[in-house]
């Protein structure tokens with residue numbers, strides 16, 4: 901029965917660490933992280949980006965240091981900061 905096999909494949913993918921690492925902890929969309937895709941450190945766009953501490957604080961504790969914030973969330977946060985009179 902191929903249906904049983906199919907279920908086992910899905911279960912192993914969800915149970916692995918890949919699922920959480922490829923999703924942005926803030927919006928739940930794919931974060932396009934090169935490191936989660938298996939690329940060496942330094943090759944991901946996030947390695948060339950600066951993440952403000954205030955943005956990192958929005959990540960749930962259990963998700964910190966596991967998955968990248970996506971580029972969209974970073975740019976949105978930076979834009980919001982820049983538009984604030986300070």
Ligand SMILES: [Zn+2]
Pocket residue numbers: 924925926927928929969970971972973974
């Ligand atoms: Zn995001």
Ligand SMILES: [Zn+2]
Pocket residue numbers: 932933934935936944945946947968
């Ligand atoms: Zn990354």
